[in-house]
Structures are given as C-alpha cells and as structure tokens.
Amino acid sequence: MNHPSYRELSINGLWKNNPALVQLLGLCPLLGVSNSTVNALGLGLATVLVLSCSNIAVSLVRGVTNTAVRLPVFVMIIAALTTCIELLMQAFTYELYQILGIFIPLITTNCVILGRADGFAARHAPLLAGFDGLMMGLGFAAVLVVLGGLRELLGTGALFANMQLLFGPLASDWQIVLIGDYKGFLLAILPPGAFIVLGLLIALKNRIDEHLAERANKVEQPQAPAPNRRVRVTGVIE
Helix, strand or coil, rough: CCCHHHHHHHHHHHHCCCCCCCCEEEEEEEECCCHHHHHHHHHHHHHHHHHHHHHHHHHHHHHCCCCCHHHHHHEEEEEEEEEHHHHHHHHCHHHHHHHHHCCCHHHCCCHHHHHHHCHHHHHHHHHHHHHHHHHHHHHHHHHHHHHHHHHHHHHHHHEECCCCHHHHHHHHCCCCCCCCCCCCCCHHHHHHHHHHHHHHHHHHHHHHHHHHHHHHCCCHCCCCCCCCCCCCCCCCCC
C-alpha cells in the first residue's frame, strides 16, 4: 500500500480536500454556530481534538475488530472522546458550552470524523492516521473560524468579542472594534447569512484553484520556437 506523505496530508486537509469547502461535510455545526469567532473557535478546537484522537484510536484497534462491528466500534470510540471533551468544557468553559449546546454532542455524528475514521484511519498506521486527523480538523476549524469572523464583523462591526468565554478573564479585553458606531447587519448573524458567506468562500476557493491551474498549464506548456523567416532583398540597378 502506498502511504501518502505528510506534505500531501497537510495540503489535502488544509486546501485540496478541505472537509468544509470541498467535501462539504459537517455543514450543520459549520453553519449553526459560526455567528461569532469565539463560538467557531470553541467548536473548531473540540472537533480537532476528537478527530485526531479518534483517528489514532481507530488505527490502533483496526486489526482486532471484526468487519461486522467495525462501524459501531468506531462510533463508540468517537462518542467516548466527544463525552470527554464535553465534560472538560462543562468544567472549564461552561458558559461557552451552554451557548454551543447540542452541537458539542453532535460531534459524534460529524461526517468528517466518521469519514476519516473509516476511510483513512482504518487503513493506516497510528502516527499517519493521527496526522491526517489533525490536518483535516485544522482545515475544518480554519473555515469555521474564518466564517465566524466574517459573520461577526459584518453583523456587529467588531471581532473577538466574548473571548473570555474560551480563554478566561485574560481575554476579556481582546475585542477589536473595526467599525465604530456600526448599526449592525442582522442577516450576517442569522442562518441565511451563514449560507451566503460560505457560498462566497467556496466560490473564492474555486477561483483560486482555477487561477493556479491556469498558471501551472502555462508553465508546463513548452513555448513554440519562433518560425524562421527568410528576408528577400531585392535591388534595383539602373
């Protein structure tokens, strides 16, 4: 079996095969909690931890699980890790946990995590599986944070509000007001705004990919040699 390199896994997770922009997986939490940066970052970090740890665990037990019970075992592993994250958030970031609500337990059924567990971790070594989970999780979290930041900025004119919910009192003054006396744009922080902003991000990524492909084609195509031109000189003798 040909094992992908760490560079390939990084590029696939962060860009080429990004779970949110390319595979369009996990859209329920992606659109549901991305109305602010702190919500998006909190759920993104939780997803990264569950995805990385579940990939390692699935890779470790892949040789001792029967194919008939493979998926139930994977779901139980993911559910156990999600419960651990949920208990940690209840202990240290309880207010943020209350805001995220049902979307924390729903990490168990996130298609990104189930897909990587069955499609990659069950076929590769633990180190490679864990790195793949880390990159896929970071790619998903990055889109989540960008989406949350854009919606927060468009909706309130500020960024990084209420970051103390995740990082404690130290982050109480992290808010940056970029547009003073902003009246607010309600659509941006409502669910339809999430669909619109996500669609724009997908369109932007596709346009960048097209531009990079065009540049690569121009570089690969050899330049045709200039045609030989014969110049005929005619003289007039009087």
